[in-house]
Amino acid sequence: MRIGIVCYPTFGGSGVVATELGLELSKRGHNIHFITYNQPVRLELLGNNVHYHEVNVPEYPLFHYQPYELALSSKLVDMVKLHKIELLHVHYAIPHAYAAYMAQKMLREEDIYVPIVTTLHGTDITLVGNHPFYKPAVTFSINKSDAVTAVSQSLKEDTLRLFDIKKEINVITNFIDIKKFKHDFTDCQRDMMATQDEKIITHISNMRSVKRIPDVIKTFYNVQKEIPAKLMMVGEGPEREPAERLCRELGISEKVVFFGNSNEIDRILCFSDLFLLPSETESFGLSALEAMASNVPVISSNTGGIPEVNLEGFSGYLSNVGDVESMSNNALAILRNERKLNEFKLNAKIQASKFAIENIVPKYEALYEETLKTCLFSEKL
Numbered sequence: 001m002r003i004g005i006v007c008y009p010t011f012g013g014s015g016v017v018a019t020e021l022g023l024e025l026s027k028r029g030h031n032i033h034f035i036t037y038n039q040p041v042r043l044e045l046l047g048n049n050v051h052y053h054e055v056n057v058p059e060y061p062l063f064h065y066q067p068y069e070l071a072l073s074s075k076l077v078d079m080v081k082l083h084k085i086e087l088l089h090v091h092y093a094i095p096h097a098y099a100a101y102m103a104q105k106m107l108r109e110e111d112i113y114v115p116i117v118t119t120l121h122g123t124d125i126t127l128v129g130n131h132p133f134y135k136p137a138v139t140f141s142i143n144k145s146d147a148v149t150a151v152s153q154s155l156k157e158d159t160l161r162l163f164d165i166k167k168e169i170n171v172i173t174n175f176i177d178i179k180k181f182k183h184d185f186t187d188c189q190r191d192m193m194a195t196q197d198e199k200i201i202t203h204i205s206n207m208r209s210v211k212r213i214p215d216v217i218k219t220f221y222n223v224q225k226e227i228p229a230k231l232m233m234v235g236e237g238p239e240r241e242p243a244e245r246l247c248r249e250l251g252i253s254e255k256v257v258f259f260g261n262s263n264e265i266d267r268i269l270c271f272s273d274l275f276l277l278p279s280e281t282e283s284f285g286l287s288a289l290e291a292m293a294s295n296v297p298v299i300s301s302n303t304g305g306i307p308e309v310n311l312e313g314f315s316g317y318l319s320n321v322g323d324v325e326s327m328s329n330n331a332l333a334i335l336r337n338e339r340k341l342n343e344f345k346l347n348a349k350i351q352a353s354k355f356a357i358e359n360i361v362p363k364y365e366a367l368y369e370e371t372l373k374t375c376l377f378s379e380k381l
């Protein structure tokens with residue numbers, strides 16, 4: 001199948017999922033066209049059946065806001081025609097589902113019908129999309145998609161609660177390529193980061209307020225008072241600077257490493273003992289899944305889709321949002337007991353395997369087939 005994938009090409013989870021999906025689909029024989037404003041960060045290899053088409057938005061001084069959706073929908077029209085793309089899979093409703101719908105309408109004028117599959121990722125529903133300024137357009141473009149997926153049962157329920165949705169929402173969870181997280185543990189240079197007796201705790205995110213970065217720092221502060229430990233902070237975002245300040249105020253700066261964005265997530269996870277994810281809201285928690293695939297247990301909040309990923313008392317522990325005391329105690333309970341830590345590390349990997357890429361990607365393929373068939377049947381094609 002010839003599939004166009006639209007996503008945010010940045011370090012965010014939705015872009016990572018879209019890129020990994022496209023790459024896996026290409027390995028399974030599909031022809032994949034990424035259509036976005038930059039080459040996606042995890043898209044290193046372009047090949048015979050993986051293509052990247054850049055969306056350019058020319059600067060024009062009259063425009064206070066440059067019209068990206070207009071440029072994207074025009075690019076989609078051109079690419080669908082040029083490469084005979086059969087289906088568009090758009091990740092993140094805003095503005096991708098909306099731009100795809102406009103492209104579909106324009107193509108229809110030329111008797112070309114291309115179905116749209118929209119995948120909802122979380123913040124497009126729970127934070128941004130729900131804003132009154134966007135809500136009518138988001139509701140409209142979800143309802144006009146030919147098929148809709150959500151990355152967790154919790155996100156599906158949130159979408160149905162917050163929007164007036166007439167379409168069926170299919171839950172297709174995020175996934176992980178377990179093979180990419182097979183480490184040689186002697187090889188990850190742990191001793192560059194910590195001494196033998198220090199435990200390594202890691203947090204990875206885009207450091208926005210929804211991630212509750214101060215809770216990460218405070219939990220670590222409590223832990224390091226009891227046992228020798230280091231904190232690895234990976235990612236960039238507006239909360240990074242306040243977090244560095246908080247570390248200085250608490251006198252723990254020397255125990256905390258801020259990496260910024262990194263392409264070496266697998267190496268950092270390879271030497272981590274515990275992962276912290278205290279988010280305010282989280283549709284899925286891909287970073288927690290990546291940690292678990294690297295044998296790293298997770299201390300998280302129990303919000304949104306996280307309980308579908310991190311199993312209480314098995315792959316980690318879950319606490320109410322903001323309950324730093326409980327998260328600190330749970331972290332210490334795992335880290336203080338070597339036998340328990342090893343058991344949770346093994347469990348984390350077992351739990352992550354349930355989201356293996358080879359089990360999830362066929363669900364997207366089946367949905368594409370069904371969507372094409374339905375559109376053909378309803379004579380849209």
Ligand code: GMT
Binds near residue numbers: 017
């Ligand atoms: O919050 C982020 O980390 C970025 C955001 C995004 O849009 O890329 O992530 C959302 O999508 C990810 C992939 O499906 C999910 O794993 C994250 O849980 C979700 N973030 C939130 O719901 C806050």
